[in-house]
Amino acid sequence: KAGVTQTPRYLIKTRGQQVTLSCSPISGHRSVSWYQQTPGQGLQFLFEYFSETQRNKGNFPGRFSGRQFSNSRSEMNVSTLELGDSALYLCASSPWTSGRETQYFGPGTRLLVL
Amino acid sequence: AQTVTQSQPEMSVQEAETVTLSCTYDTSESDYYLFWYKQPPSRQMILVIRQEAYKQQNATENRFSVNFQKAAKSFSLKISDSQLGDAAMYFCAYRTGNNAGNMLTFGGGTRLMVKP
Numbered sequence: 001k002a003g004v005t006q007t008p009r010y011l012i013k014t015r016g017q018q019v020t021l022s023c024s025p026i027s028g029h030r031s032v033s034w035y036q037q038t039p040g041q042g043l044q045f046l047f048e049y050f051s052e053t054q055r056n057k058g059n060f061p062g063r064f065s066g067r068q069f070s071n072s073r074s075e076m077n078v079s080t081l082e083l084g085d086s087a088l089y090l091c092a093s094s095p096w097t098s099g100r101e102t103q104y105f106g107p108g109t110r111l112l113v114l
Numbered sequence: 115a116q117t118v119t120q121s122q123p124e125m126s127v128q129e130a131e132t133v134t135l136s137c138t139y140d141t142s143e144s145d146y147y148l149f150w151y152k153q154p155p156s157r158q159m160i161l162v163i164r165q166e167a168y169k170q171q172n173a174t175e176n177r178f179s180v181n182f183q184k185a186a187k188s189f190s191l192k193i194s195d196s197q198l199g200d201a202a203m204y205f206c207a208y209r210t211g212n213n214a215g216n217m218l219t220f221g222g223g224t225r226l227m228v229k230p
Contacts (some may be wrong), residue, residue, distance in 0.1 A: 033216050043205065043220035056215040085133055094216055100166070102149070103160035103216055 002025055002107035004093050007048075012112045013080060018079040021109045025072050025093030029056075032074040033103060034066060037088040049074050080113075086113045116141045117144070118208050118222035120154045127196045128229050133182075135191045135224045138208030144168075144212035148182065148189045154202040161202070165189065167211065193226075 004025045013019050026030050033056075034046040045058040047075075049068035066076040079087055088110050092103040117140045127133035139148070150162040163181050165173045172180050177197075181190045193200055204223040 020186050031216050032167075033218070035218070035220075042222050043218075045217045045219070048215050048217060050215070056217045056219070090159060092159075092216070092218075096216070100211075102161055102164055103218065104161065107149075107156070110157075 004091055004104055006089075006091050006106040006109050008028060008109060009107065010110050010112075013081050014114050015083060017081050018042040018077060019081060020075055020077045021089055021091075021111070022032065023074045023076075023091030023093075023106060025074070025091075026104060029070055029093035029095050029104075031094045031103075032068055032072060033092045034074070034076050035090040035092065036060075037090060037108075038084075038086070043090075046076065069076055079111045083113050085111065087111060116143075116208050116210070116219050118206055118219050118221035120204075120206055120224050122193040122224045123222070124225045124227070126229060129198060132192060132194045132228065133144055134203055135166045135193075135197055135204050135206075135226065137191070139187050139189065139206070139208050139220055141187070141208065141210075141219075142213065143210055147211055149209070150178070150180070150182075150189075150191045151205045151207060152200075152202045153205065153218075153223075154199075157165075159205075160215045163191065173187070196228050198228050198230060210222040 025114045033048040048056040068074045088108045091106045094101045148165045177194045207218040
């Protein structure tokens with residue numbers, strides 16, 4: 001099976017712009033989670049989508065949003081970018097049939113905000 | 115809220131030797147999962163090993179094993195016969211087991227250096 005894929009892999013934006021990142025989970029996986037990784041804050045959970053519904057949300061401002069499509073692909077959007085949004089954004093997927101499965105991560109999207 | 119602490123920001127080990135990375139966590143739950151993930155310079159997070167809290171037996175995956183002490187809320191990772199390819203950041207992570215979803219809480223990470 002193909003792994004989790006994320007596009008684009010690298011992105012440069014300027015303050016005030018918005019950005020959309022995409023994540024395609026492993027085939028058959030219905031849960032998609034997003035994480036932000038920065039040197040200062042480490043790895044932080046953004047949100048999780050399951051069957052097109054947001055199931056969990058981390059402590060991030062409303063500028064961060066996401067959605068999931070019927071094919072389980074997910075997008076996250078950051079509006080009004082700030083310098084502090086520069087980070088590696090990781091997506092992870094799992095089947096969520098028993099609720100005991102492990103998540104598998106994609107390679108990440110590195111976002112630089114200038 | 116659960117917290118995960120990795121008290122060793124950096125560790126080094128000689129090739130072929132054994133190293134142990136520490137992780138402690140705080141939770142009031144009885145059902146949960148613990149994970150060790152490896153992040154090499156490519157930044158791809160790779161699952162190393164997982165432990166289910168209800169299982170008393172420590173998990174093992176080839177050269178990787180854990181010492182899970184539930185009462186002490188400790189979850190250390192032992193890497194035996196260290197290889198150059200083991201050099202990476204290692205993250206300990208916690209997930210609730212109450213069917214509430216896949217949210218992982220990560221520790222701050224330990225950078226492992228392997229000396230030839």
